[in-house]
Structures are given as C-alpha cells and as structure tokens.
Amino acid sequence: MYSHDNRIVVTLDAGGTNLVFGAMRANEFIVEPITYPSQAHDLDKCLETMVRGFLEVIARLDEKPVAISFAFPGPADYPNGIIGGYLPNFPSFRDGVALGPFLEMQFGIPVFINNDGDLFAYGEALGGALPEVNTRLEKAGSAKRYRNLLGYTFGTGLGVGMVVGGQLNRGDNSCVETFCLRHKKMPGIICEDGAAIRAVKRVYGELSGCPDHGLEPKDICEIADGTRPGDAEAAKKAFAEFGEIAGDAMATAVTLTDGLIVIGGGITAARKWIMPSLLQELRSKMHQLNGNELDRVQMQVYDLDDPTEFDAFAKGDMRPLKVYGSDRYVAYDPQKRTGVMISKLGASKAISVGAYAYALSRLDEN
Known part of the structure; x- marks a missing residue:
C-alpha cells in the first residue's frame, strides 16, 4: 500500500x-x-x-x-x-x-x-511482514491469509503495536501497551525489566559475577558467539531469559489478538540465543485444577523464518469433510496457527513506512 x-x-x-x-x-x-x-x-x-x-x-x-x-x-x-x-x-x-x-x-x-511501537506494527502490516507472509502463503497454494499483527520492538524498552483487520488499533487512550505486564519470574515487577537492553546487561552481570561489566548487548552477543572474551554461558543465559520473559508477555497478547507476531530492534541480532526460549514459552503448557493440560497459546506457534516450519505453517491440516446427509465434501482445516518472524525491514524503516502510510490513510479518509 x-x-x-x-x-x-x-x-x-x-x-x-x-x-x-x-x-x-x-x-x-x-x-x-x-x-x-x-x-x-x-x-x-x-x-x-x-x-x-x-x-x-x-x-x-x-x-x-x-x-x-x-x-x-x-x-x-x-x-x-x-x-x-x-x-x-x-x-x-x-x-x-x-x-x-x-x-x-x-x-x-x-x-x-x-x-513508535504503533508505527512499527503499522509499517510491518502494510509494507513488511504481513504482506510478505500472505504472498508466501499464496505461492505455497495455501488459502490461509492474515489480517492481524502484533509488532514488538526490542530495545531500550519493550515496544508494541497492534493492527487488527488492517487498521492500527491505538485504543481509546493511546495506551495499547505490554511493557507493564507482569514479569514471569518476578510478578511484582514489569516485564520490560526482563525484556529490554537493561535486562540483558543486568542478567549477564549477575550470572558472570561482574555487575559493573560496562558491556552492551552487542558485546554480550559476541561473547555468546565466542568471538569476544567473557563468560559465554552467562551471555547465552542472559539472552535466553530475555526470550523467556518476552515470550511470556507475547503469549498473553497474541491470545487476545489472534494474529502474527513480528519483532524488530537491534537486539534481534542475537536471534539464535533469544528465539529458542521465546518460542518455548509461546508453546508452553498450562493446566486446569482437575489436571487437564492445555496449550498456553490456543494456536500452534511456528517460526516463520525457518523454511521447514513455514512449509508446515502453510500446509496446516487441510482435509475433506463430508456434509451430513449428502455426498458433498467441503475443505476443512481445523488447525489454528500463528507465527513469529524477525522484521526484514528493520525497526527504523518499518516505523517510517508506518508514519508515511498513517498520514496518507488519514488524509484519504478526509
């Protein structure tokens, strides 16, 4: 658009x-x-x-x-x-x-x-992740299409934006936020304290025994990669905890929004250390008092940057379903599914595309 x-x-x-x-x-x-x-x-x-x-x-x-x-x-x-x-x-x-x-x-x-979180999501919905995924689904022969998107920016804070039905949802108070959800491991603390730049630095300092290390996430990622001296295990665990806390917040939000998730921000350079725990959290289980086990997110969660997982995401569970009392069949795909991907535009470009599109859409309305 x-x-x-x-x-x-x-x-x-x-x-x-x-x-x-x-x-x-x-x-x-x-x-x-x-x-x-x-x-x-x-x-x-x-x-x-x-x-x-x-x-x-x-x-x-x-x-x-x-x-x-x-x-x-x-x-x-x-x-x-x-x-x-x-x-x-x-x-x-x-x-x-x-x-x-x-x-x-x-x-x-x-x-x-x-x-900025709103415009990131809007830019990705109009010119980034959402049209990209829908185009890939069409090429794969899938009838599935997505119109809802949660956009997260990982950085100084935990930014979020929500697009529903192709429209930016700013809420009634311009207050669509997830930074203030509960921290999974510290329920009296906001989740942003576990899913922002300061969280990676703090957890690395705690685990390495060097709270005054003076390192930035880029440095800590290099330590995790083994290209810089330091405590590699502490670095990996710092990013893994980041993913766990962010994934917990996302699980709540995507359950209410029922759309795709796209992530942007500089910390996504540490994707390989963040995504396993983030996906594990989104795919985690919960229980009823009677012991029954349920999926935390009521959709199957796919990593859309993994080609094998995307193929399974596109395929779904399509099957023929006979119409009762007739010889007619209809196509039926009972699998509810969502996906997570890293922004290809990058947060800055997506925000700018969102700002551009938002202005033109408002002018066109008037």
Missing part, C-alpha cells in the same frame, strides 16, 4: 539524543537525513530544533509535502498531538506540550504523531 504513491510526507525519528529528519515518497526516503541534537531537557531549544530540521528538509524537496508524520517515544494524547506524562528521554515535555498543533501552526499542513 502506498508503494506507488507520489505524495511526500516529512518524517522525524525523535530520540532523546538526536532528532533525525527525512522525507518519504512511495515508502522510500528521498532526501539525505538531517540530524540535530534533541536538546530534550530544554523545551524552547527542542522545539526550535524541530522547526529548523523540518524547514531544512522541506527546502530540499521539489514539491510541497502533504503532511508531517512521526513517532514519539512515550505516553501521549496522540489523536490530538499532545505529548506529556512520564518521558525519561524528553523531560521538558512532561507537563504537556501541544506539539502537533504547534507544528501545524508553523507549517500549515497536517501533523500526525504516534507511538
């Missing part, structure tokens, strides 16, 4: 350290990115930087953009473009800033702001 649209949307990757400005046409960037320090502790300087960055991008374009659309980290009243609340990376916004209306007043075009 929108991959052949000639309209231009100006974008922003808003981080606590840097603001990266760009512009998209037909789902692709058309100018070199412009980067400025965020000045996140000073509201006047931050807003001044935003205006300067957008002005510079617009000056490079060969026609006027139709909108500004971007992601902002943290809680907000996104439908009204108001940023406020607990914002560790943007402390000067905590008391509330009408950012959307401010930018609309400055540039005279519509401004759309969303949560």
